[in-house]
Amino acid sequence: MKKDIILAGVGGQGILSIAAVIDRAALNNKLHFKQAEVHGMSQRGGDVQSHLRISSDIIYSDLISQGCADLILAVEPLEALRYLPFLSNSGWVVSALTPYNNIAYYPDDNSIRNALNKLPRKLLVEAEKIAREQGSSKTSNMVMLGAAAHLTGLSNASLEDAITWLFERKGEEIVSQNLAAFRAGLQAGKNQN
């Protein structure tokens, strides 16, 4: 088993929480993993990305090569497009549809949707809407993880365990909110397939 995943979004959107859940699940499954993330200046409203690699064999490089990513998981649509050169010819793009518009010249909604729709394997999710229906728009990231769960190579159960582990110290309510968002994301992923 080997999965190369690029997580993409804007600082503050919860990319690193998605990464933490996948890392934890990989660790619990005794898989090798490496996850390179962006810290510092770029967290302030700039683009952030994480290279996440999971494998049953030793992983050497912390970075994914061009044309090798099995999955681009984006919590923001423009950010999904930023990493296309990494995508392998059988790779998937799973992206949220709500734009985070904090720049001049942000492309209009239609051109973003067109660009995403042109991709051969994509799954586009109204993550924020779904998260709000589950009680909190803050859990959009877990909706996205749910939608992409079947592409991570990890079982839903082990991802749910890792979600519980990650949010435990924030209290039971936060745990169940995030689990609900994850499950709603699973459903959203299934509905499109």
Added chain:
Amino acid sequence: MDNLLLLGDEAIAQGGIDAGMSGIYAYPGTPSTEITEYVQNSHEAIQKGIHSSWSANEKTAYEAALGMSYAGKRSMVCMKHVGLNVAADAFMNSAITGVHGGMVVVVADDPGMHSSQNEQDSRFYARFAYIPALEPANQQEAYNAVHYAFDLSEQTGLPVMIRLTTRISHSRSGVIRTQNRNQNTLSPFNQSKRFILLPANARRQYNSLLEKQPGLEEISNHSSLNYLVEGDNLKMGIVAFGIAFNYVMEIRVRHQLQYPVMKIGQYPLPRTMLTKFFEKHESIMIVEEGYPVYEELLRGYFNNEKNILGRLDGTLPRTGELNPDYLAKALKIDLPPALPPSEILQPRPPMLCQGCSHRDVYEALNEAIRNDERHVFSDIGCYTLGALQPFESISTCVDMGASVTMAKGAADAGLRPAVAVIGDSTFTHSGMTGLLDAVNDQSPITVIISDNSTTGMTGGQHSSGEGKYIAICKALGVEENHIRVMNPLKVHYAENVKIFQEEFAYEGVSVIIAQRECIQTLAKKKKKAK
């Protein structure tokens, strides 16, 4: 033992906690900040009474760590590459005095300049000072390297550098803890001649440092951080340093190449090992992250007698961070086909947070100097983002503290108004001494201390001058009626513009302290209080 989920930085910190470290000193700087943060948040470290706090700057941090070593305890000092420039005086001289309790200097370089103003390679500094340096390639090696570095430091009586680069500092993986060593007992070093660098002592100590060099090379020849990955294809041998080893191995395994690889993780170089390796191959590729430090040296060792490939001949890019794709190209392997970048893509640069106090400072500042030519000397911190749209307020950013002294120089040259913008943490890091120079020379400058009560850019660490800025400026000799305090909020806009204008017109040193807490730390505090 435990299998932990750690960043490279955190593996270093956990390594320190487990290796019997008694104190850690640092000034925050990406990508090194998380080392000290981890120790500060570790219950274990608190239980063990490990001292950890933010220092005013890297030099004070370095000297404190040296003092702890003098007392016989194990100490660690951490910084980013440019921070070592600030600590360089203490660093170079600590190699001459040597250390007593183990002392580890962790320096995180930032090739590719993800959040830095240059790419300098700290391995040069280790060579410059003639001290051993270690360069781990992964998180487990980083953890193990700390244990080894403390032992090596005590064995050789020298500070030992651990050099990280961004990609190992900020990459996460599983790390298995191996041992838990007790702290050293207090045992002050009593051969004071070693620690007093008067010329007579310094000359003796310098000779002793040079005498240690062959021994350090011999230790490298047997270090577990230096080893050979065997292969059948003797046409080319690859020497891979630190994290570069990961990229070499990634391509080697993926494409089933048989080039032997010599992995280097300890300096000075294991010369015997390398000589044997060089003799076996027709050509050699040298892969290192950062400057071609050892490529240059190895060309000399072997009189350029072989075909030596690397960053100097263009086989690998001369600048920036390495990655597996560069290695593939260097090894003449075709990259897999890739989608072109999307045509509608737009860059999304970092920016000041909505509601940030620096925004209000720049808005009022722009208004106050609207009719003048802009020449605002800025410093390093979040407020450097005032260079970007929509503010475009500032014209310089060079190094920590330079805003004050550059404004001074410009004022001495006749420029008016000469304005410096500096953050609270940067001011205590290295702005205070420059302000003293300006006061002594009566240079007409206005220093704006944009005080958000934290070290914002690195994530909100404690700022060492908190609540002391008026007192500091007064003590440095700034006249009391030219130390102005403002609250950078929209409601005070007109008033603040007026304060700026009044002080810009003053032919002397003035300081404006714009005080409002960082909205990020404020939000965190509110959350915690709930």
